Amino acid sequence: MTRRKLIAGNWKMNGSLATLAELDGIAAAAKARPDIDVAVAVPFTLITPAATRVPSLSIGAQDVHAADSGAHTGCVSAAMVREAGARFTIVGHSERRADQHETSQDAWAKATAAHRHGLNVILCCGETEAERDAGRAERVVQAQIEKSVPENATGDWLTLAYEPRWAIGTGRTPTLDDIAAIHAIARAKLRALIGDAAAQVRILYGGSVTGDNAAAILSTADVDGALVGGASLTAAKFVPIIEAA
Numbered sequence: 001m002t003r004r005k006l007i008a009g010n011w012k013m014n015g016s017l018a019t020l021a022e023l024d025g026i027a028a029a030a031k032a033r034p035d036i037d038v039a040v041a042v043p044f045t046l047i048t049p050a051a052t053r054v055p056s057l058s059i060g061a062q063d064v065h066a067a068d069s070g071a072h073t074g075c076v077s078a079a080m081v082r083e084a085g086a087r088f089t090i091v092g093h094s095e096r097r098a099d100q101h102e103t104s105q106d107a108w109a110k111a112t113a114a115h116r117h118g119l120n121v122i123l124c125c126g127e128t129e130a131e132r133d134a135g136r137a138e139r140v141v142q143a144q145i146e147k148s149v150p151e152n153a154t155g156d157w158l159t160l161a162y163e164p165r166w167a168i169g170t171g172r173t174p175t176l177d178d179i180a181a182i183h184a185i186a187r188a189k190l191r192a193l194i195g196d197a198a199a200q201v202r203i204l205y206g207g208s209v210t211g212d213n214a215a216a217i218l219s220t221a222d223v224d225g226a227l228v229g230g231a232s233l234t235a236a237k238f239v240p241i242i243e244a245a
């Protein structure tokens with residue numbers, strides 16, 4: 001089963017109209033790699049200017065609300081980000097789980113809403129350092145997948161991202177064997193949930209991916225790409241990861 005690699009950036013709460021210029025170099029690198037997919041999730045306020053500036057690049061949101069509209073001050077729906085020009089959204093990111101106390105059930109509802117509105121979804125999972133130290137990483141990831149993956153998911157719209165929380169923004173990464181082990185477990189769990197469709201679902205690794213470690217991580221078994229935070233903010237740091245895929 002061949003799955004196209006996906007290199008996805010997550011700008012988090014960074015960026016401005018001025019820094020959208022970084023997307024020009026990223027889009028050029030993406031054009032030079034027609035064999036892979038490249039995407040960047042920007043803050044809500046930058047979706048339309050980013051999608052307008054680099055129409056060839058897949059621009060996405062970092063979150064959506066599960067409801068289509070209503071009394072949810074400060075929130076943004078899947079329909080809204082779609083209308084703004086997003087082609088995908090991240091859901092269940094560990095920073096939202098930590099900062100906004102989001103659960104895997106919330107991630108399920110958001111993924112379902114996003115799909116209903118025609119967005120592709122990058123659904124995040126991953127254990128904390130304490131959970132890994134306690135030998136519970138595999139069970140935690142399995143439980144997150146079980147609760148958050150919509151039953152109608154297919155690889156046409158769903159991508160899973162394994163992001164150990166302790167590796168995000170820390171410069172630390174699991175061993176390649178540990179990454180391969182979790183990805184294998186994640187794929188087996190997907191198969192148990194959605195059957196043969198699991199074979200098409202991409203599983204990204206995320207957590208301190210850089211130009212230096214990308215080639216090794218991206219050639220690890222069952223790693224179908226990367227979700228990249230800090231190193232996606234500039235073309236100088238993100239393009240080497242695209243080139244390494």
Ligand code: PEP
Pocket residue numbers: 010163167168169170206207208209227228229230231
């Ligand atoms: C992320 O936030 O999804 C991420 C992987 O961040 P970083 O690459 O900075 O560790």
